[in-house]
Amino acid sequence: MRESVFITGGTSGLGLALAKLYDQAGFSVAVCGRDLTKLSPLDRENFQCYEVDVTKSEDLIAAVDDFVAKKGRLDIMIASAGRSVGSKSKVPRFDVAREVIAINVFGVINAFEAACKYMLSQKKGQLVAISSVAGFVGLPGASSYSASKAAVTIYCESLMLDLKDQGITTSVICPGFVDTPLTKKNNHSMPFLMSAGKAAVIMKNAIDRKKALTIFPWPMKLIITLLNKMPRCCYRFLMQLKVLNYSR
Ligand SMILES: NC(=O)c1ccc[n+]([C@@H]2O[C@H](COP(=O)([O-])OP(=O)(O)OC[C@H]3O[C@@H](n4cnc5c(N)ncnc54)[C@H](OP(=O)(O)O)[C@@H]3O)[C@@H](O)[C@H]2O)c1
Secondary structure: OOOOEEEEEEOOHHHHHHHHHHHHHHOEEOOOOOOOOOOHHHHHHHHHEEEOOOOOOHHHHHHHHHHHHHHHOOOOOEEOOOOOOOOOOOOOOOOHHHHHHHHHHHHHHHHHHHHHHHHHHOOOOEEEEEHHHHHOOOOOOOHHHHHHHHHHHHHHHHHHHHHHOOEEEEEEEEOEEEEOOOHHHHOOOOOOEHHHHHHHHHHHHHHHHHOOOEEEHHHHHHHHHHHHHHHHHHHHHHHHOOHHHHOO
């Protein structure tokens, strides 16, 4: 029986790039998203595909149940489904904030719940969430996105401690800017932007090594660590300087 991986948000970007890598590595691969027409006919043939909104926990549980029934096991759950705030703005958009939190935070919780149904009884498995460097500081113009990713990173840190003794490893991956449909909408500069293919290789390598926390690329890791560790008044001062060009 082949190892298996279920990837939420596998119809595009990082989730899709990871799905292709796992398929090449011989895994049974399931992907879910709200719009399966984004997938090529070949991808639809290679993957088990589920048209599921991750905010609907019962639908996600049903999809994972179906996948496990067909493939007989679940080794890795990767929660990649997410959305950004789109163009950064100084005007709060509370409707967008609710949606960002629902998809980015509850989507991860729902994915992990669906996987834990199997992983807790088999006392084996890997939970992986795709968070972001944006979760280490409150970025201007992206309040709900930063908040959602901070929640995901800390949620995973706790789960890593709670589930270790039960044979389940939890990993959180925090990419910098990656060239995907999500970042195409950005109206600001994106330092150290990398391709989705290259990012997926780094991410799969981290998952293979069961790394608890991965932040990449390294120049972005350095910058975000400095911003995160500095006194908050210094951070706020820096962010208000136009030279950093974070918000327009
Ligand atoms: N790209 C970056 O620079 C970057 C950096 C750091 C972190 N991330 C994170 O990486 C993850 C993947 O982002 P990406 O760049 O690959 O973006 P993307 O290309 O826009 O892909 C997002 C995926 O999430 C799915 N999705 C969105 N809402 C969903 C919902 N309610 N239910 C089910 N699926 C949903 C989309 O599928 P459907 O449209 O078919 O629903 C799509 O497959 C996100 O969590 C993002 O925050 C990205």
